[in-house]
Amino acid sequence: MTEALRFHVPEPEVRPGGTPDFSNVPIPKAGSVPRPPIDVDPSEIRDLAFSIIRVLNRAGEAIGPWSGLLPDEELLEGLRHMMTLRAFDARMQMAQRQGKTSFYMQHLGEEAVSCAFRKALEPGDMNFPTYRQAGLLIAGGYPMVAMMNQIYSNEADPLRGRQLPIMYSSKAHGFFSISGNLATQYVQAVGWAMASAISGDTRIAAGWIGDGSTAESDFHSALVFASTYKAPVILNVVNNQWAISTFQGIARGGAGTFAARGLGFGIPALRVDGNDYLAVHAVARWAAERARRNLGPTLIEHVTYRAGAHSTSDDPSAYRPKEESAAWPLGDPIIRLKNHLIRRGVWSEERHAQAEAEILDSVIAAQREAEKHGTLHSGNKPSVRDMFEGVYAEMPPHLRRQRQKAGV
């Protein structure tokens, strides 16, 4: 008799009420993954798509071939960026709860990914981010007040109230306008990189996508175009384990890793400990150098964990154990870098506590400044005229008529 076919739907290891279990996530020892030469043939490093590049060990030491790239001052700066992003998130999360804006998305646990990556780029390089890479702006020196003005959709919002909170845009800071729908920006990053190569420029692009949206066809399109034209682009996959309520296994399917998706395209694919500031920076720098030397694209899977909710509209306790984030084996990016700097003798618990207080003060000061310009439901707003502006470079007659009808 022929066996009946069985339909398979992957399930996470545990659900709420269960005990978090990450024993199925193999974590290589820090320093154990080799650092290949920049011009390595991708076929020789296929195993890097199945490992995890790590620099910081449990003792807070930076070890192995991917370590030693950053001086103390830059590491201290990186710590400050991550702490700033976390404090910023906490304040804005609270502002949303207070009704000062409609929506917010925080980075809790993922701060190292965008903060460290930004420091591996050069001025003029362009990111095509998703909604959880504000570290690119913080670490790039974009003013927090401008970010908050955008979040509040107030009269000083650089985007004139047109965009959902956190969908920032800053060409000057190498940050492409966030769309809010998924994966579209990935192939645009490849196009930007192609344009840079067509123009004989030296600037490179970076695309960003989450584990869940790698399932979109634009992910495939991006990899095809990047591979075909050897585009100078870094293709980042931030695998934070959860796409809203959907565990990463639904998008990954039977593949070993998301990084492995790159192998079929002949794109070098590296997995990195996304909670390790030094590792993210080192891998990003390796990929950036490859791109700049006309060696083409690199796919980086940042292995991390979304410790917070997907957004202010999400409640993770409905689909995963509350204790899961504490059980995540790669720890917290801020604590890990802090411990490393203490071990290096350039930081201390006291200085950390003091820095935390200073940073909180600066975030609160920025918030006060932003709130002078209004919040979503109080104070000054962008004008209704602004709603009609900027659809086209020049307002066409039909919009002019509609604006008139609206009485503005």
Add this chain to the structure above:
Amino acid sequence: MPRKTMIEAIRDAMDVAMERDEKVVVFGEDVGFFGGVFRCTQGLQQKYGKNRCFDTPISESGIVGTAIGMAAYGLRPCVEIQFADYMYPAYDQLTQEAARIRYRSNGDFTCPIVVRMPTGGGIFGGQTHSQSPEALFTHVSGLKTVVPSNPYDAKGLLIAAIEDPDPVIFLEPKRLYNGPFDGHYERPVTSWSKHELGEVPDGHYIVPLGQAILRRTGAAITVLAYGTMVHVALAAAEEMGIDAEVIDLRTLLPLDLDAIVTSVKKTGRCVVVHEATLTSGFGAELAALVQEHCFYHLEAPVARVTGWDTPYPHAQEWDYFPGPARVGRALVETMEA
């Protein structure tokens, strides 16, 4: 003056634009070495090199998505979708991305791209090589939509589209590529070499976006048409001996409403013609605008002659296509109403 087919005129437009501005790049499926399945890009790769005219993988979302990224960088991509029927995988990139980048970034980034696509039927192309999806673009804020009806306009409009600061959908009625077509499929094919609008000046000129043109002046009734249907409408008016005014819209968005209103207020009657399906077609928008702006001048209901609300058939092509007989009938009925 040199006579050109619409294919040659379109090629000439890209040639002129590429010559004048090194930021203009041209790419798409079969577009590079081969010069496109309709040969619109023939010779451009040889002349400008592979950096500026190249073949792409079969991925419409990839073609439009990379074009958007290139435009964000500062280039001016003019890309080809092989048939308008193939644009759906790129629709997300066009509607949610290209159309909105200027708006959502408050002008920080812009998207000056042109997406060319052969449109319409009349070539026995069946369901997937005959569609007219213009209403899917005119419904999207932030896009401009252009449909030329002849070689002269095709060149001038395409240069204007490439120079435009915003994304432009450029629909090329494929049945007009090699000659004007009035819907009389049973008659011998005519060529642009015998048509005055086949006269295409060399070098740079533009036909501004947003300007309709009168193809026939008349006092009794106004026909609103674009693309292939302009020629069908002209034939129908002649054959029925009706003093019709035929307006070639040329650009659907932004629309030249003044030209429409001026004509309908004069004639008091209006027939809207397009090849696309009826329901929620662009004709619905035209009919609504006419009643909104000309109601007290109308002597009869606004009529629509369009493709039927079916998929574009193969064997029944000429029963689907709104040819001169159907348009002529609508003209007579609207005159008698």
